[in-house]
Amino acid sequence: MKNMVYIQSGGPTSVINTSFYGAIKEAQRHPEEIDHIYGSLHGIEGLIIDDLIDIGQEDEEQIELLLQTPGSILGTTRRKLPKDIHDEVYLKIIENLKKHSIKYVFVNGGNDSMDTCYKLSLLVKELGLDIVVIGVPKTIDNDLACTDHSLGFPSAAKFVINAVNALAMDAKCFQVGKVHIVEIMGRNAGWLSAAPDLLPPETRPQLFYIPERKFDLEQFLVDVKKVYEKEGYALVAISEGIDFPRDTKSMRVDGFGHAQLGGAAADLCHIVEDRLNLPTRAVEFSLVQRAFPACISLVDRNEAIQTGELAVKSALEGKTGNMIIFKRVSSNPYKIELQLCDLSKVANAESKITPSMMVDETRMSDEYRNYLRPLVEGEVTLKCKDGIALMANFKKAKVK
Amino acid sequence: MKNMVYIQSGGPTSVINTSFYGAIKEAQRHPEEIDHIYGSLHGIEGLIIDDLIDIGQEDEEQIELLLQTPGSILGTTRRKLPKDIHDEVYLKIIENLKKHSIKYVFVNGGNDSMDTCYKLSLLVKELGLDIVVIGVPKTIDNDLACTDHSLGFPSAAKFVINAVNALAMDAKCFQVGKVHIVEIMGRNAGWLSAAPDLLPPETRPQLFYIPERKFDLEQFLVDVKKVYEKEGYALVAISEGIDFPRDTKSMRVDGFGHAQLGGAAADLCHIVEDRLNLPTRAVEFSLVQRAFPACISLVDRNEAIQTGELAVKSALEGKTGNMIIFKRVSSNPYKIELQLCDLSKVANAESKITPSMMVDETRMSDEYRNYLRPLVEGEVTLKCKDGIALMANFKKAKVK
Numbered sequence: 001m002k003n004m005v006y007i008q009s010g011g012p013t014s015v016i017n018t019s020f021y022g023a024i025k026e027a028q029r030h031p032e033e034i035d036h037i038y039g040s041l042h043g044i045e046g047l048i049i050d051d052l053i054d055i056g057q058e059d060e061e062q063i064e065l066l067l068q069t070p071g072s073i074l075g076t077t078r079r080k081l082p083k084d085i086h087d088e089v090y091l092k093i094i095e096n097l098k099k100h101s102i103k104y105v106f107v108n109g110g111n112d113s114m115d116t117c118y119k120l121s122l123l124v125k126e127l128g129l130d131i132v133v134i135g136v137p138k139t140i141d142n143d144l145a146c147t148d149h150s151l152g153f154p155s156a157a158k159f160v161i162n163a164v165n166a167l168a169m170d171a172k173c174f175q176v177g178k179v180h181i182v183e184i185m186g187r188n189a190g191w192l193s194a195a196p197d198l199l200p201p202e203t204r205p206q207l208f209y210i211p212e213r214k215f216d217l218e219q220f221l222v223d224v225k226k227v228y229e230k231e232g233y234a235l236v237a238i239s240e241g242i243d244f245p246r247d248t249k250s251m252r253v254d255g256f257g258h259a260q261l262g263g264a265a266a267d268l269c270h271i272v273e274d275r276l277n278l279p280t281r282a283v284e285f286s287l288v289q290r291a292f293p294a295c296i297s298l299v300d301r302n303e304a305i306q307t308g309e310l311a312v313k314s315a316l317e318g319k320t321g322n323m324i325i326f327k328r329v330s331s332n333p334y335k336i337e338l339q340l341c342d343l344s345k346v347a348n349a350e351s352k353i354t355p356s357m358m359v360d361e362t363r364m365s366d367e368y369r370n371y372l373r374p375l376v377e378g379e380v381t382l383k384c385k386d387g388i389a390l391m392a393n394f395k396k397a398k399v400k
Numbered sequence: 401m402k403n404m405v406y407i408q409s410g411g412p413t414s415v416i417n418t419s420f421y422g423a424i425k426e427a428q429r430h431p432e433e434i435d436h437i438y439g440s441l442h443g444i445e446g447l448i449i450d451d452l453i454d455i456g457q458e459d460e461e462q463i464e465l466l467l468q469t470p471g472s473i474l475g476t477t478r479r480k481l482p483k484d485i486h487d488e489v490y491l492k493i494i495e496n497l498k499k500h501s502i503k504y505v506f507v508n509g510g511n512d513s514m515d516t517c518y519k520l521s522l523l524v525k526e527l528g529l530d531i532v533v534i535g536v537p538k539t540i541d542n543d544l545a546c547t548d549h550s551l552g553f554p555s556a557a558k559f560v561i562n563a564v565n566a567l568a569m570d571a572k573c574f575q576v577g578k579v580h581i582v583e584i585m586g587r588n589a590g591w592l593s594a595a596p597d598l599l600p601p602e603t604r605p606q607l608f609y610i611p612e613r614k615f616d617l618e619q620f621l622v623d624v625k626k627v628y629e630k631e632g633y634a635l636v637a638i639s640e641g642i643d644f645p646r647d648t649k650s651m652r653v654d655g656f657g658h659a660q661l662g663g664a665a666a667d668l669c670h671i672v673e674d675r676l677n678l679p680t681r682a683v684e685f686s687l688v689q690r691a692f693p694a695c696i697s698l699v700d701r702n703e704a705i706q707t708g709e710l711a712v713k714s715a716l717e718g719k720t721g722n723m724i725i726f727k728r729v730s731s732n733p734y735k736i737e738l739q740l741c742d743l744s745k746v747a748n749a750e751s752k753i754t755p756s757m758m759v760d761e762t763r764m765s766d767e768y769r770n771y772l773r774p775l776v777e778g779e780v781t782l783k784c785k786d787g788i789a790l791m792a793n794f795k796k797a798k799v800k
Binding site: 042045069074076079165166169170171175198200202262281284286287288291293295297373378379382387388389 | 472474479558568572598663683684693773786788
């Protein structure tokens with residue numbers, strides 16, 4: 001008996017279940033090589049405490065709905081495993097992999113999760129076990145190294161662009177405009193915050209602040225004032241991770257040891273009000289930007305399915321210690337190749353916006369726009385009932 | 401020469417330009433009765449300072465895009481006219497109506513705007529002018545009196561429902577859940593905040609707080625704690641207008657004299673953290689809920705077009721001092737009749753959620769759900785380029 005287990009880890013995206021869908025579909029095409037498809041509940045946690053579910057028990061209709069279901073259907077975790085792969089937590093994982101005759105392990109996640117994936121691949125190799133470990137890239141921050149982009153980013157970018165587009169039309173129609181500061185996800189990378197640069201001049205933010213460039217509060221105030229005086233309103237896109245002196249009392253720390261972000265727009269608005277005496281509105285897209293299914297990009301969906309499929313195919317070929325990556329062949333027409341990359345190169349590295357992608361705080365470069373444009377292409381049609389997108393609802397039958 | 405002028409007033413919606421579209425289309429069908437279609441820039445302001453544009457100069461393609469363009473294409477205002485209709489500001493309006501041979505005046509707005517509309521209708525009657533004034537209902541708050549619902553509310557509700565649906569899937573997948581407090585627009589009425597009650601139990605908020613019911617902070621804390629302990633996370637929908645002791649230092653006042661809302665979720669989250677020591681996340685849908693075109697309800701769009709058309713037809717029949725209202729014939733199947741209502745009954749009255757529509761803080765009643773369900777039905781397909789919804793871009797040729 002040879003089984004597979006699928007793990008979803010870190011922050012969810014609107015297509016995180018779509019790559020799982022691709023993996024399930026591919027696995028179902030190989031019943032002689034894969035007896036059971038298991039899901040580990042709450043990321044690696046399920047493998048530590050022996051909490052797996054049998055995907056074979058789920059209805060086909062519910063599996064189809066994974067294509068439009070945000071959030072990790074298996075649950076997720078932000079738990080970071082110990083550095084020492086001989087720690088007892090790893091022993092428990094190995095014990096459960098053996099107990100359930102698991103030969104194929106898939107870890108779908110971002111930077112920190114790929115670190116988990118990498119460590120696990122090292123350990124099974126060291127122990128000489130007949131187990132393969134494959135990573136599936138995912139992060140709306142788009143900061144995974146070695147790959148052109150990460151699954152989930154295109155759809156999040158599509159939401160952010162379209163939400164800013166709508167918001168700008170609303171913001172512009174008042175006689176007395178405001179300074180709108182829109183906070184977009186991105187701790188260390190500004191990929192997502194820069195996305196609205198793709199908008200036409202009528203709705204494009206006039207200013208962008210991303211973590212890759214040093215944030216100068218005084219210059220920010222000068223720039224905002226200038227834009228407001230010229231245009232009668234201001235629309236400013238900022239990454240949640242930009243660094244300025246803040247009231248840190250309320251800041252919390254997540255399971256990976258990172259400060260929980262949010263509230264930067266509100267804090268900056270207070271500063272603008274105090275210093276410039278201008279009316280403001282802080283807008284934070286919060287969880288909606290990574291979850292809203294009506295903005296799934298067709299490119300993102302299709303690539304997520306292909307990635308899940310390739311992960312399973314690669315595992316069946318015995319590949320291990322790899323993550324699926326995207327290599328861009330061309331942007332116009334958009335052509336991408338899926339390849340494998342050594343996890344050691346990916347784990348804990350970060351991809352950031354390069355200086356050549358940004359002209360200054362008012363504009364990204366053609367290089368960035370040519371990069372982004374094809375990713376947000378194509379609309380998906382959602383299955384709805386009473387005007388509400390249907391969400392997968394799994395039975396989650398526990399594996400004994 | 402007989403011309404018409406169209407006014408958009410108050411907070412925009414995602415279909416405010418759709419009723420304008422309906423009015424334009426109907427007016428174009430009567431070239432012998434309506435010579436020119438004018439738009440008043442920034443609500444009534446354009447009629448006060450003689451700032452009108454000629455819609456006849458706009459390209460047909462741009463007019464079609466009104467169907468998916470949020471924000472008021474003509475600009476809006478929150479200016480409240482003086483109570484005394486003999487104030488000089490009214491004289492200026494009359495002067496400009498005469499100057500531009502305007503016979504038909506359309507005011508598209510909410511409560512305060514219908515008050516403006518009403519006053520104007522009284523004045524032209526008093527002066528014995530051959531001018532008719534018709535109101536077109538609009539407000540995502542859905543608090544206009546005398547009508548089953550207001551244009552814009554169905555689409556805003558559809559966004560809010562689908563955003564909460566997605567957010568719930570995301571919120572539920574973490575091992576250590578949070579208390580998510582979602583702030584939804586609605587100053588005195590909870591129509592919009594209650595909308596996610598339409599969701600299935602898997603993604604429905606467990607608690608709802610609307611302005612129609614007295615908010616008891618202590619009971620709120622008891623309820624949140626209970627839900628969190630039972631389910632491992634909490635999802636709470638609140639109206640921005642609920643009343644609890646807050647830091648009012650940062651509150652501002654808008655042009656109609658109302659305190660500018662927002663930040664209630666963040667304030668409540670701080671209280672939950674302090675008092676219950678639970679992790680929280682405040683989510684505020686902000687302007688996106690009233691502007692996001694991908695969630696326009698087909699029912700809302702169709703009714704907006706019909707309302708604009710009927711407004712023009714009624715004006716041509718000499719009707720004045722009326723607002724278009726919706727009378728519901730049946731909910732299942734959904735059947736609605738458009739009628740006219742005397743503006744005196746509408747102006748400054750408010751429609752609120754009745755006690756029979758809400759069971760308690762955990763659930764709305766069947767009555768409410770049967771009311772809401774048909775309104776959010778039907779999806780629209782947007783014209784997109786590069787994955788971005790196209791927005792109308794008017795030339796705005798000034799009327800001399």
